[in-house]
Amino acid sequence: MYLGIDGCRGGWIVAMIDEDKTLSYLFVSSLDDLPEMPIRLALIDMPLEFADHAYRPCEVAAQKLLGPKKRSSVFLTPHRSAVYATDYAEANRMNRLHLGNGLSIQSWNICPKIKEAARFIATRTDLPLVEAHPELCFYFLNNRQPLLSKKALPAGTADRLTLIAAQAADYPAVIANTMRVTKRKDVKPDDIIDATILAIRASASDIQVVPADKRIGDRGAILY
Template sequence: MPDGAGTWVAGVDGCKAGWVAVIRNLDAPEDLKLIVVPTFADLVGFTPHLAIIAVDMPIGLPDRIGPGGRGPEKTARKHLGMRQSSVFTVPSRAAVYEDDYAKACATALTTSEPPKKVSKQCFFLFPKIREIDTLMSPKLETRVHEVHPELAFWRLNDEAEMSLPKKVKSRANPAGLDQRRDLLVSKGLLKEFLDQTPPRGCGRDDLLDAAANSLIAERIFSGTAEPFPKDFQRDERGLRMAIWA
């Protein structure tokens, strides 16, 4: 484990084993670690203290959803071209708290305009969305920020979407993953670190996404990241609804 000296940030992605995080010491760029923890609370209370946690998971859930989903999703898609399908439409908080797919769709239909069901891909994320939602507060959002890997890669790639998909027919696309790894290497991350065999319950795509998110965490810490949308709104609990990049 890291010794705690320095300023630490984390890029985080959900994975089968829980949460994968690339944690980096901004005071010593060669000092970075890959960890997998079972709960998001483990990262909030992690030692050393993580100044910024940039996580690929929706934060801020409105009671009702308008056309195109939350503001962050609508804004992010405008920049992602061929990669915009990677941004799921998140339903209302009431729908997210349904643990049955049919019930989630029924609730989503009554809390959206125009009425819209829930995609299966998004439904499978509900447990992790709920996990963060139960922890979040306006105070905690000084540390915890919502990010999205493809928007992160867009930012790192001179504001152009990646030309190759990360997955093809729900299977990892090695060429697309190599393209993302090479971009991260060009931004200073070690190739050997990015090419390591991921821990059990974590895919290569999860590792690369967490690494990209860690670079956005650094941007957030330095004050150079911006929220999408810039005029973000807050949900009924006062939580910020914005993707940072």
């Protein structure tokens, strides 16, 4: 089984692709609720390490790949002290102290998910869970050109579903059904699409790594 995992309002949306290339989904409120199953590779859209001394080279390299118009889709992971701060003001101050820049509110909002993922991988060392980024995946499948459309808008949804359909014609219908049976208060359509592209790339034979000198499973690597 290959997994693509994306954080969402209610927890995590998990796209699963089996050996027959059948796509299915699972919604869990916590990563601890992931069922025991044979997993060949799981890609998660969440930092799995901290920026303890400087911004992570993998994220800087990922931003460079996506170019100036799309680089902002890759958040720079906060310093550990910022992630574990008690409030945004403290997090902003600690990030500026250690990394030289303040912390965006968007980055602060995902800090609970960063902490959850860090705790999870510390206890589930048996799970082949690797950091990835959906926009890099779409970039690769779009002939190494970033998708400039915004993923939360209809045009962005259409662009991403077109690339997904090129990988498996039946997947957009499975995605549409999952959108119907899930609640928007828990998971947004773009969360489902992001999880899907991660699962697709997890199952691919031509998976890529940034920085290019890293290998799958290396610390400080992002897959796409």
